Amino acid sequence: MSARGTVQTRYPEVWKKYTPGQSAVRALWYIGIMFVAVWSVRHLDIPWFYFLDAHVQIMDLGTRMFPPLWSFIEVALPPLMETIHIATLGTIVTFFIAFPTAFLAARNTTPNTTAWLIGKFILVSTRSINTVVWALLFVAIFGPGPVAGIWAIAFRSIGFVGKLIAEAIEEIDEGPVEAIEATGASRLQVLLMGVLPQVLPVVYGTMVYRWDINIRESTVLGFVGAGGIGIQLYSSINQFAWSQVSLMLSLILVVVIISEFVSAAVRGKIT
């Protein structure tokens, strides 16, 4: 690209990072994304005039929410505890299902292709459906209450936990496994002595991580009747009792921060 003369070398004075072809492609990407974004927004038929007085609305909301109604703690605390129980029990239940499923879904520990596909399917489908949607289903089955919530948490977590454990299983060092196989151990013993010790730290870490996420998830299960503080929260919001709402949100904030802290601490000790 540099023009080379014989005596006086003249250097190019223009440099472009992208060839015209590349620039065109990049432009098309930008335009395409912008187009889809704008079309989406227009198609959504958003009442833009709402934004005109949004700041007034927010200020109004703010004054109604502060200060939080501290006395409401008596009412809010029991369902909050129930929320924590739902999250914890749900996570425990998950373990018993996700753990064996992970072994099915990991290529190096699954007995055959069908089992692998089943394992994969369980993990993918449970992950794709949101906790709240699972809660809808379980409320239909078990009726409103914490049982539905526990199963909802459990089912959603299976996919999450199972996927991470399966990945950990696939990443293990095969050396120790081969060594144990060579001693003539049974399949189960191989899993127990060769695979398990290597994935155990990941298992604990993932469980604690998911527990932390589940605490957040459990706070809203009450919206569809699956127990916990969600019920009270939904009711207070519908009654426009904003200072009750802000009290509950503050409690949730505290619980979430504590659970994140615990989760990070435990995972730090494990790894």
Next chain:
Amino acid sequence: MLAVRELTKTYDTGTAALRNVSISIDEPQVVAIIGPSGAGKSTLIRCINRLVEPTSGSVELNGENLTALSSRELRKARRHIGMIFQEYNLVERLTVMENVLSGRLGYVSFWRAFRRNYPPADVAAAFRLLERVGLEGRENTRADSLSGGQRQRVGIARALIQSPELLLVDEPTASLDPKTGRQVMRILVELAKENKTPTLVNIHDVQLAKSFSNRVIGMRDGEIVFDGKPKQLTEKVLTDIYGEEDWSTEAAGGDDDDAPAAKASK
């Protein structure tokens, strides 16, 4: 040209990195700064363009007192100071050309920089410099696919496209093999001489310092203990700077490489 007066830097931890350092460079020359680790060489270089703020003292470049400048004025002054780093410090994901042109960032507007639309004179200068450092044709290569020596040469081009009044060079060869190191030093010194730019080079390799500089400054514990010509670097002087050592160029002893425990085979 460059006048460093009583420059002092004390860190919050109490470490005194520089103690009343004064240097004056009155003509275009290549000045090598040598000394043991922790002597303050790196701190000195960075205090001159205030990447590290000195605690007291002043730095004057061509009549302008750098230490007294506001941050805006400092940025303008930095445009005239080129800096070359031990770890090259190229923007890895950008191309060679963008890295060289980034030397002109102090001179172009944000939008020109964003659109990579630099003035024609800058682009021509970039091509010229790339040819001069032996990297012609490589302008569209990504920086992270270059070798160490090539990256350092891009760094040199980036510093020189600023048409600097002063070159600050921080251990340019520390991450390079001996041969590449010499090549880089050669290009650096040639270009500094061509453009008559005073140059301060931190260097830990005493041999390279002697071969490529006009003047050597030795530092120890934040102070200057030697300032003179390369041939004045006698063993006594080196001991003053570095401490006790056998400075002869022959290796000590014979076969210490045979480890006694190496009887068992691998």
Next chain:
Amino acid sequence: MSAETTAATTAQWSRPPLIKSTLLRHTITVLGLLYLVWSIGSLEVNWERVLDGLPRASNIFTRMFPPDFSRWALLTRGIIESLEMAFAATIVGMVLAIPLGLCAAGNLVPKPVYLVARSIIVLLRTFHEVIVAIMFVKIFGFGPLAGVLTLIVASVSFISKLIAEDIENMSSGQVEAIKATGASFPKMLLYGVAPQILPRYLGVSIYRLDANIRHSTVVGIVGAGGIGATLSATFSRYDYDFSLAILLAIIALVFIGEFFSTWAREKLR
């Protein structure tokens, strides 16, 4: 070797446990069991209804099959609305996350700015998107506006946190070199910071788009637009075969989204 003699005398060996101190382990086990008893006991459960659950479950499942796609127009409309919400929210989120992420990087901005930005991020992240959705529904009314705003909040908090982490982990040498040329702060961001964080920023945003698609299907349950509202209605009306159709559509959508997300992020390497 001494290990052999020890093994001969005590012909047993047990694996050293994960938690070293025996007392700690036993304490944790006991506490764990106590917790189980306490928590299960404290739940207000209508056991009759629960035990009814299994026959109900089989009843529901039989009514789910085969899935009913006859109302596919309604289904498609809901899915498209969810997709649009996710997409618009991701784009806006990507843009808004940049200043917030920059301000939350400890090595780039002064401490007070950093602390404020980080607190905002923590606040935005704490609350489940359904809670945020309900609040927005109360403020802006039913419909996709509330949903888009909810997803924007979720996207901004997620992307900006990762931008901030990325900036804090980046190589400071490159930034130092750009500063040494006399570049101003914006130009330093452009050449020193942006090229380093760009790949991860785009990758994270694509991941977030995928997550938004998943979440957009849920916020409808509280009235914030998207397929969630349709789904919720089917459960209330016992239209279980339509429920299954919607669930299958959601699973397919999520699956495609993940696939596209992984592909796009590979291409960005």
